Amino acid sequence: MVETFLVTGGAGYVGSHLVLSLVEQGARVTILDNLRTGHRAAVAPGADFVEADLADAATLEQVFTAQRFDAVFHFASLSQVGESMRDPMRYLADNVGNGIRLIEACVRHGVNRFVLSSTAALFNVADSRLIDETALIDPQSAYGDSKWMIERALHWAGRVHGLRHACLRYFNAAGADPDGRLGEDHRPESHLIPLVIDAALGRRPPLDVFGDDYPTRDGTCIRDYVHVTDLAQAHLLALRQLDHGSLVWNLGNGNGHSVREVITAVERISGLTVPFQIAPRRPGDAPALVAASDRAKAAGWQPVLDDLDAIVATALAWRKAHPEGYGN
Ligand code: UFG
Numbered sequence: 001m002v003e004t005f006l007v008t009g010g011a012g013y014v015g016s017h018l019v020l021s022l023v024e025q026g027a028r029v030t031i032l033d034n035l036r037t038g039h040r041a042a043v044a045p046g047a048d049f050v051e052a053d054l055a056d057a058a059t060l061e062q063v064f065t066a067q068r069f070d071a072v073f074h075f076a077s078l079s080q081v082g083e084s085m086r087d088p089m090r091y092l093a094d095n096v097g098n099g100i101r102l103i104e105a106c107v108r109h110g111v112n113r114f115v116l117s118s119t120a121a122l123f124n125v126a127d128s129r130l131i132d133e134t135a136l137i138d139p140q141s142a143y144g145d146s147k148w149m150i151e152r153a154l155h156w157a158g159r160v161h162g163l164r165h166a167c168l169r170y171f172n173a174a175g176a177d178p179d180g181r182l183g184e185d186h187r188p189e190s191h192l193i194p195l196v197i198d199a200a201l202g203r204r205p206p207l208d209v210f211g212d213d214y215p216t217r218d219g220t221c222i223r224d225y226v227h228v229t230d231l232a233q234a235h236l237l238a239l240r241q242l243d244h245g246s247l248v249w250n251l252g253n254g255n256g257h258s259v260r261e262v263i264t265a266v267e268r269i270s271g272l273t274v275p276f277q278i279a280p281r282r283p284g285d286a287p288a289l290v291a292a293s294d295r296a297k298a299a300g301w302q303p304v305l306d307d308l309d310a311i312v313a314t315a316l317a318w319r320k321a322h323p324e325g326y327g328n
Pocket of ligand 1: 027079080081119120121132170171172173190191192195207208210211222223259282
């Protein structure tokens with residue numbers, strides 16, 4: 001039987017990669033996306049597309065009435081840490097309000113599987129410990145807290161209404177579809193790897209390295225970059241695991257790379273020089289965030305593009321082929 005899924009934010013970066021995997025598996029997919037940060041060109045052929053905001057309750061109701069979904073994947077959200085610290089109420093109202101509206105629609109329409117795109121921004125770990133699912137939740141941004149509030153709403157929807165849910169906390173999603181069909185195009189771009197690549201390609205001014213006085217091996221911040229296609233695979237696996245109950249997974253490769261190491265990797269893969277300068281620290285940045293993903297791996301998650309060079313190579317290939325990203 002063909003499975004039917006709703007993917008909110010399916011025209012966005014991670015969401016579009018998941019939609020591609022679902023469509024390739026023969027699933028029927030409806031995307032709900034307001035295209036505020038997503039791209040129409042990132043919608044996989046074969047997926048149905050509804051351009052709407054989750055705050056549009058009437059359209060949401062229509063979408064749930066038009067067909068019965070086997071599960072909902074929820075990506076749509078505001079997702080800039082820095083922006084959330086300038087306008088925290090907007091982040092809380094929008095992300096939490098939309099999340100709750102979507103959960104309520106699931107409950108009303110008898111959809112009992114829900115997969116949430118969550119984040120490592122839930123954590124605030126000062127030392128170099130690997131971060132597993134039992135680490136203290138202590139969001140340092142309104143963005144991180146908005147995701148935590150949706151996780152809590154899911155907890156209650158599970159407890160009271162039996163909604164099975166998977167909270168997938170990505171560390172640093174990176175890279176592009178290895179076959180070159182999709183890539184990363186945020187506007188404005190704030191993520192390290194696309195910024196380093198564009199600096200190397202001469203499409204941007206020199207990169208600002210935000211701080212080189214952190215207590216790390218070279219003074220720059222360490223992050224766990226995880227390939228977007230491996231994240232998509234984790235969603236498919238999490239969906240199956242929901243047959244056994246709700247789950248929370250931290251998703252990363254367990255390898256930290258500093259900002260300087262990312263610069264060196266881009267130089268190595270591209271053969272170009274990355275112009276950069278040291279700039280002040282960016283508020284809210286933790287020195288090191290590296291995942292322990294033992295739970296997901298015990299359930300069968302096997303990242304394939306799990307080294308930094310492979311991640312950078314796919315990102316570079318997409319950017320070279322799409323200098324304007326998805327265009328205008
Ligand atoms: N960085 C720079 N210069 C830049 C951009 C980034 O030095 O121009 C540094 C940052 O300071 C940080 C690292 O590169 O140390 C990675 O920064 P990103 O902005 O790419 O990613 P973050 O780790 O800040 O945030 C990402 C996602 C968030 C998510 C978070 C969870 O963007 O949505 O991971 O850890 F919440």
